[in-house]
Amino acid sequence: MGIFLKLAVGASLLGTEAAEAAEEGGFGLNFNILEANLxxxxxxxxILIYFGRGFLGKVLTDRRSAIEVAIQEAEKKKKDAAAALADEQQKLAQAQAEAAKIRSSSETAAKSAAAAILAxxxxxxxxxxExxxxxxxxxxxxVIRELRQRVVALAVQRAESDLSSRLDQSRQHQLVDQSIASLGGF
Structure with missing residues (x-):
């Protein structure tokens, strides 16, 4: 407790000296060890170093441990992310290979389908x-049958008209008699 009292008294003395120096129109340094409370x-x-060293050392050690844990977690996350990236890249490569395989098979199927359609x-x-x-x-x-029928019809028609103009009644009897005689003579 005495030390704190001395500090308070020393601080007040410093404050008064600084005030006196300011009143005199300047600022000065007091090199008297006893008066300056050095x-x-x-x-x-x-005392602060002696007693605060443990506290400050503990705080710094805790802070250092927290930083080391954070670094380790960050490194672990980095490794996990790298592993996940490698896994996803592998999956991507597999998907691309599968897509290429599907594309190739679909092209083959399209070509065979086109060939089948053309055939x-x-x-x-x-x-x-045919x-x-x-x-x-x-x-x-x-058409040939119809033409034949027409030709036959025309020929019959022409023959009838030709016969009717060339045959008279006596000539018709004579032809009928000849035809009967040639059949066997009635």
Whole structure:
């Protein structure tokens, strides 16, 4: 307690000297050890160092431990993040490989589907050609049959008209009699 009293008295003396120096118009330093209370200040600093060293050392040790723990946690998080990144990059590579595989198989499937469609289209075209040829053959036969029927009808019509103009009644009897005689003679 005496030390604190001396500090208080020393501080007040310093304050009065500084006030006196300021009143005189300047500022000055007092190098008198006893008047300036340098001994008291040295004792207070020594006591603070002696008693505060444990407290301050504990605070600094705790702070250092907290910093070390934070650094270790940060390093662990960094390692975890690096592992997660590597895992995700591996998954990405697998996904890209799977996408390339799917793309390749879809291209192959598309090519085979296109080839199948072209083959089917070619087959359909060939069948249509054959059907068209058959239809044309039937149409041609029908047209020829119709033409024959017309030619026959025209020939019969012409023969009838020619016969009717060239045959008279007596000539018709004579032809009928000849035809009967050639059949066996009734």
């Amino acid at each position: 001994i008291n200040l040295a004792i207070v600093i020594a 089917k289209a070619e087959e359909d075209i060939q069948r249509m050609r 059907t068209a040829v058959q239809d044309m053959g039937r149409d041609q036969e029908r």
